[in-house]
Amino acid sequence: MMRNVTGIKASALVAMRSQFAVVGPVLWLIQIFSTALFQMWFFVLVSDFAGDPAAGPAYVALGNAVSSLTYAAVYGVTMAAGSEKHIGTMASILGTPTRMYYVFLGKGAYQSVIGLFTVTVSLLLSSWLFGVDLSGADPLTLATVLVVTCFAMVGFGMVIGSVGVYLRSSMVLGSIVLYLGLLLCGVNFPIAYLPGWLQPASYAFPLTYGVEAVRRVAMGAGLADVSHLLIVMLAMGAAFYVLAYLLFEVFERLALRRGSLDMF
Amino acid sequence: MMSVRAMKAALKQQAIHFFVDPQWVIPSIIAPFIFTTVTLFLFRHTGGDLMLYAVLGGGVLGMWGNTIHSSSWSIGYDRMNGTLEAIMVTPAPLSSVVFGRCLWNAFLGLLNALAVFLVAKFAFGIDVTVRDPLGFLVALAATLLSLAVLGMVFGAFYVVTRASSALFQMLEYPIYVLSGAMFPLVVLPEWSRPFSYALPATWGAEALKIASLPGYDPLGLGYMGALGLTALTTLVFLLVSLWLFSFLEGRAKVNGTLVRY
Numbered sequence: 001m002m003r004n005v006t007g008i009k010a011s012a013l014v015a016m017r018s019q020f021a022v023v024g025p026v027l028w029l030i031q032i033f034s035t036a037l038f039q040m041w042f043f044v045l046v047s048d049f050a051g052d053p054a055a056g057p058a059y060v061a062l063g064n065a066v067s068s069l070t071y072a073a074v075y076g077v078t079m080a081a082g083s084e085k086h087i088g089t090m091a092s093i094l095g096t097p098t099r100m101y102y103v104f105l106g107k108g109a110y111q112s113v114i115g116l117f118t119v120t121v122s123l124l125l126s127s128w129l130f131g132v133d134l135s136g137a138d139p140l141t142l143a144t145v146l147v148v149t150c151f152a153m154v155g156f157g158m159v160i161g162s163v164g165v166y167l168r169s170s171m172v173l174g175s176i177v178l179y180l181g182l183l184l185c186g187v188n189f190p191i192a193y194l195p196g197w198l199q200p201a202s203y204a205f206p207l208t209y210g211v212e213a214v215r216r217v218a219m220g221a222g223l224a225d226v227s228h229l230l231i232v233m234l235a236m237g238a239a240f241y242v243l244a245y246l247l248f249e250v251f252e253r254l255a256l257r258r259g260s261l262d263m264f
Numbered sequence: 265m266m267s268v269r270a271m272k273a274a275l276k277q278q279a280i281h282f283f284v285d286p287q288w289v290i291p292s293i294i295a296p297f298i299f300t301t302v303t304l305f306l307f308r309h310t311g312g313d314l315m316l317y318a319v320l321g322g323g324v325l326g327m328w329g330n331t332i333h334s335s336s337w338s339i340g341y342d343r344m345n346g347t348l349e350a351i352m353v354t355p356a357p358l359s360s361v362v363f364g365r366c367l368w369n370a371f372l373g374l375l376n377a378l379a380v381f382l383v384a385k386f387a388f389g390i391d392v393t394v395r396d397p398l399g400f401l402v403a404l405a406a407t408l409l410s411l412a413v414l415g416m417v418f419g420a421f422y423v424v425t426r427a428s429s430a431l432f433q434m435l436e437y438p439i440y441v442l443s444g445a446m447f448p449l450v451v452l453p454e455w456s457r458p459f460s461y462a463l464p465a466t467w468g469a470e471a472l473k474i475a476s477l478p479g480y481d482p483l484g485l486g487y488m489g490a491l492g493l494t495a496l497t498t499l500v501f502l503l504v505s506l507w508l509f510s511f512l513e514g515r516a517k518v519n520g521t522l523v524r525y
Contacts, residue, residue: 022426022427023427023430024427027427027430028430030434031430031433031434034434034437034438035433035434035437038437038438038440038441039437041441042299042437042440042441042446043302045441045446045447045451045452046302046303046306046307046446046447047306048447048451049446049447049448049451050303050306050307050309050310050314051310052306052309055306171288171291172287172288172290172291174291175290175291175294175295176290176294178294179294179295179297179298179299180298182298182299182302183298183301183302183305188302188305188306189302189305189306193305193308194305195387
């Protein structure tokens with residue numbers, strides 16, 4: 001148990017150090033700000049031009065601000081296994097006494113911090129520049145919703161990322177998941193706009209519940225009003241972490257048998 | 265200054281890379297594809313020409329997304345694999361090599377346009393008939409060329425930095441916004457419009473729309489005017505990129521950072 005906790009901590013620290021090894025802090029901050037800003041701006045302009053009252057600029061800006069969490073919490077975690085494979089360190093990780101699942105859990109913990117920072121920046125930008133009214137939101141409730149959403153999304157990312165242990169790369173899968181949320185999770189328009197056969201897929205993404213909860217909190221809802229959404233996300237998150245544990249075991253074994261651990 | 269032979273060879277090499285492992289096109293075109301599909305959902309109540317407008321804009325986004333993504337990665341991979349130095353000591357100018365790659369990547373971005381076309385046609389039932397097919401094809405070729413040149417300008421910076429992935433992420437979305445591919449330029453704030461006017465992608469998208477949509481010409485340029493501005497801005501960016509390559513190549517050689525990864 002203690003060994004796993006140490007492994008998680010060490011992995012999170014390595015993830016933090018390697019973050020700034022290539023891209024310096026200033027460039028990284030510019031990247032975070034500009035990506036969040038321009039993605040929001042793009043959809044705000046589209047929605048402004050479309051003139052749909054059910055999906056106006058503020059609706060779209062708030063949805064995109066919350067979905068910015070996906071970049072770190074899902075894509076970052078999904079890419080972790082692929083990146084190790086890419087730089088040829090996967091076998092070294094397997095050679096340590098810590099199980100692979102805990103190593104990637106540590107990376108997920110670091111990505112959670114980055115994700116929460118990104119979403120905070122995005123929410124501030126959406127409020128300052130795109131008319132999102134957060135004056136009615138209780139800061140503590142908003143923070144709780146974001147932390148729970150992040151917890152569930154990192155679990156989701158771990159599930160997808162586990163496949164990267166076996167496949168040549170998790171980048172393709174990660175890229176799809178990164179952007180699919182913009183379409184399926186009520187980020188840019190209500191889920192009811194989607195065709196009926198596609199709507200159930202929306203509810204498999206924790207982002208759907210996170211976006212809905214933040215919208216309600218922004219309108220003044222308290223913790224009790226969004227508790228059912230939080231419970232769903234906590235349950236989904238817990239299920240994702242268990243599933244990810246099992247998948248890491250399975251894919252690790254498969255990769256060893258196939259000799260594909262360092263295949264890129 | 266530019267070597268056609270090197271361009272053709274680079275284009276061929278990039279094409280071979282694609283056919284060896286075609287899955288890598290997905291990360292490059294998924295963003296513009298989803299952005300366009302979301303736009304189609306937001307425009308769905310408007311119907312008619314506005315939907316076609318989004319389809320055309322989606323094609324431009326796709327070409328740009330693939331150009332910037334693949335071009336940054338291609339130089340990044342050379343740096344990672346230690347082949348960037350080897351390329352630079354060949355007699356072929358690096359700018360020609362990068363341009364050949366960008367051209368292939370922009371062309372491959374048309375896959376996104378095809379995917380958007382299929383979604384528009386079959387999921388949204390949009391009539392995707394263009395008004396002037398020949399004019400459309402000429403404008404498409406000009407837009408493709410202009411985006412490849414734009415990719416080359418940014419590609420020059422990848423020669424001096426390891427942070428190509430960060431740069432690519434910073435540059436992809438601004439062009440989505442500033443090119444006005446998905447909305448008229450008048451929707452943009454006035455202060456940002458000069459940036460839009462300086463981009464060849466803006467005029468390429470405009471020429472495509474004029475050739476496709478009946479009665480569309482909000483800036484009163486006419487088809488030839490938009491095409492001329494595409495050619496003019498492309499030429500300016502080409503000259504800028506050639507100067508940048510010459511300057512930044514020299515700098516990378518002095519710094520000795522070509523194989524730093």
